[in-house]
Amino acid sequence: MVKKIWIDCDPGHDDALAILTALAYPEKLKLLGVSTIGGNESLDKVTNNAKNILHLLNAKVPLIPGERGPLVKSLRSAPEAHGESGMDGIEFVENDYPISKTNLIEYWYQLLIDSIEPITMVAIGPLTNLALLLKTYPEIKTKIEAICLMGGGIDHGNITPAAEFNIYVDPEAAQIVYQSGIPIVMAGLDVTEKSYLTRLEIDQLKQHGSISQKIYGLLDFYNKSGRQFGFEVSPMHDLCTIVYLLNPEVFNGKNYSIEIVTDEGLTRGMTLADLRKKPVVKNETFVLLESDREKYVTYLMESLAYFDQKVSMKEGQ
Template sequence: MVNNIWIDCDPGHDDALAILVALAHPQQLKVLGISTVGGNESLLKVTRNARNILELLNADVPLIAGAKGPLIKPLKSAPEAHGESGMDGIDFPAPLYPILHVNLIEYWYHLLMDSDETITFVGIGPLTNLALLLQTYPDVKSKIEMICLMGGGISHGNITPASEFNIYVDPEAAKIVFNSGVPVVMAGLDVTEKSYLTREEIDSLKSRGGISQKVYGLLDFYNQSGRQFGFENSPLHDLCTIVYLLDSNVFEGKNYSVEVVTDEGVTRGMTLADLRKKPKIQNNILVLLDSKRDRYVSYLMDSLAYFDYKLAD
């Protein structure tokens, strides 16, 4: 069975790899489109990065730019993690990949309501676009199979001790998504930091095909950048969402009621799981907690081999 998905992202090195692996599995995932949201960098930069990766992969899916920033506060991007471009590591030519100039929320609404099948949304940036959809058109909820997102963390944060970046950027949007009643799978830091490439695995890409060598350039920068945060290996955070949709058995998780903290202060953006036996809030989020790393890595390596062969000169 083919799963219809839409990827909402802010590329980002790990966003790029999530897109790559999704497009490498057309028998399992039908990518209906890609949208962008201000997050890792400005909307202009992340949209350009999405154009670059889609052009590199010779893709043919709609690309639409969404919200420039969070629902309430100004955007705080993270150039220290992904570089000035938001996806440093290789030089791309000026992108020619087309952008569909439409209102994203209205486009989503008609896509959902006109579809005979449900659609899964993959949220791998701040959740602003998805919150706007759910606020503006709550009647679409029955048409959404699930929202599989990268964000949060039960045990710790990364942008602050309590908060993970994607949620911290727009916790008001995350709160809307988590409390929407739509099934949510949360790939937070608890699992994404266990889903990494080693330096040796990154270096192995240099001896493979053309796409692998391009990805090596991206991951070489990403690995070196990650060392400033204490990571010798490179967690591929956003890729967890796509691998989960391809093979949920790669992961282990538990259902928790999760509250997103929107208050000002040190806990803003925290995803707080209610570990009591009878939680008061029943939003029942599937929180991924562990992964089988070897199988996880094999999905990326196999996907790179797919594009190395498909796009060989």
């Protein structure tokens, strides 16, 4: 059975690879659309990045911008990680991929109401858009099969010692989502930092087809940028959500009751798991903890090969 999904993102190098991989398995995943949220960069920049990657892949799905920033505070973006454009390392051609002017929350509501099967929401940026949907239309929860998100970390953070970037940007929104009662799969730093590409694997893309060569540019920049944070390899954070939906057996995880710290101070944005021997279960979340890295990488490589072949066939016509 094909799983219906929607990707809410802030592209972002790893966001781009999540979109690419979702589109490469049409027999397993039906991507209903892509929405954007101010996060890695401003809403305008990340929407432009989404537009460019969708055009590159010859996608035919709606692209709808969401909120410019968090529910409460100003946006904290991350140009130090993704470059000034939010997705440095590749030059896209000018294109007219359509950007919808419709209201995202209203569109989501109608999409969910009209869908016979429940839809899985893939959230790989700050959770502001989803929080607004759940606060505006709480009755829609039964139409969402699950929320598969990249965010948080049980063991540590990255933007601060305690908090991961996506959750830190809008912890108030994250708390709304985590308390929603909708099944949540959390791909946090505990697993995403173990789900990486090596420098050799990145360099090998130069020998493949035209899409792989373009993605090489993205990953070359991303790998070099990551070294300032102490990484020799390149964690593919957001891609974990899509690979999990394609094959949950790539990962091991555990159920935890999670609370989001919204207080000011050193722990703001922390995903606080109840690790006591007898935890008080409130908002149980399935937290991914380990991945089979070789299988993980195979899904990305197969996705790149899929698009390399599509481009080659088109050029041969």
